[in-house]
Amino acid sequence: MIFSFTRKLLQWHAANPRSMPWKNTKDPYKIWLSEIILQQTRVEQGWPYYERITKKFPTVKHLANAREEEVLKAWEGLGYYTRARNLHAAAKQIVNDPEGKFPSTYERILNLKGVGPYSAAAIASFAFDLPHAVVDGNVFRVLSRYFGINEAVDSAKGKKLFSELARQLLDKKNPADYNQAIMNFGALVCKPSTPECAICIFKKQCIAYKTDTVFELPVKSKKAAVRYRWFNFLVLENDKEVIIEKRTAKDIWKGLHQFPVLETVSYQAQSDFLKAWKQTAFFKGENIKVNGISKVIAHKLTHQTIFAQFISVPISAVKKPLPEGWLRIKKSRLKTFGFPVLISNYLAQFRNEEDGSK
DNA sequence: GAGACGTGGAA
DNA sequence: TTTCCAAGTCT
Incomplete structure (x- = not known):
């Protein structure tokens, strides 16, 4: 019937x-x-x-x-x-x-x-x-x-x-x-x-x-709780090259790429972030000046809000060999890697500023 | 079975 | 601006 x-x-x-x-x-x-x-x-x-x-x-x-x-x-x-x-x-x-x-x-x-x-x-x-x-x-x-x-x-x-x-x-x-x-x-x-x-x-x-x-209608019982995370990205770069890494953990954006990151559970002052990184074994130890610091970006997702800031530092600040998983690549090759939108947006803005200044 | 997993369009 | 949520699945 x-x-x-x-x-x-x-x-x-x-x-x-x-x-x-x-x-x-x-x-x-x-x-x-x-x-x-x-x-x-x-x-x-x-x-x-x-x-x-x-x-x-x-x-x-x-x-x-x-x-x-x-x-x-x-x-x-x-x-x-x-x-x-x-x-x-x-x-x-x-x-x-x-x-x-x-x-x-x-x-x-x-x-x-x-x-x-x-x-x-x-x-x-x-x-x-x-x-x-x-x-x-x-x-x-x-x-x-x-x-x-x-x-x-x-x-x-x-x-x-x-x-x-x-x-x-x-x-x-x-x-x-x-x-x-x-x-x-x-x-x-x-x-x-x-x-x-x-x-x-x-x-x-x-x-x-x-x-x-x-x-x-329809009735749904579950309501998604939103969690907050702070991603402090370290953009090691010069004119031609930059360091990226692949996200491999069972977490958001698995398999995509990003800049080396320090994740914290609350706001991390840029100075504290830099201090923490300079104390690692991979920092060259010279007095490195920071190229620039981005504003804090709130990236709102369905189940979490990610606050991100990007700190640009000369690539010469890092010691060799590079930490496990870090990739030193030509900037011209960035477009061949997959990035989450948060990172793509940062890269796009970066490129626009480059173009705009010429 | 609850929680995790992305992004962008619409209201 | 903020909130909701779209042809779900996996762990």
């Missing part, structure tokens, strides 16, 4: 087509790539990355054969960099598989690194027309409002309830269309803060609309 919700949703979808580059293909590689890019990411933000990455890595083999550095560089600026590292790992998983082709069952797709229940259902339906219902933020929102469900979507009970409901509502003859329809509907009509209830096809049935609880 097919529910009236499903029938009307499919009608809406047919009348409101939405063009996106990954919708012109049945290539599971490209569909998988688009789904990873779109995790927690707006279509408009992911679109250019999809174009760039499919051009750079046209097949899963190209991606698997790339170096992790290249993959991270391609992902630079998109955020949630674990996605890029998992994407790369999954590409290797796929090409090393004895069957030698993209996995084509829900369970095997789910087994790929970085692919959870949502992405597995999306890939299974879009690439292979398998009857699996997607459950993402759009689906939570649309279903919680339409059916007036106030169970928290991020609780175990809520997740189970919504998955089961989504499974029942799925048009099993048309899983790709149905999944695309409900996500588009959530993105274009049943929006989080500015839903288009006035023109909504479900105005007569929607419980939230009828009970004036549209803005209470």
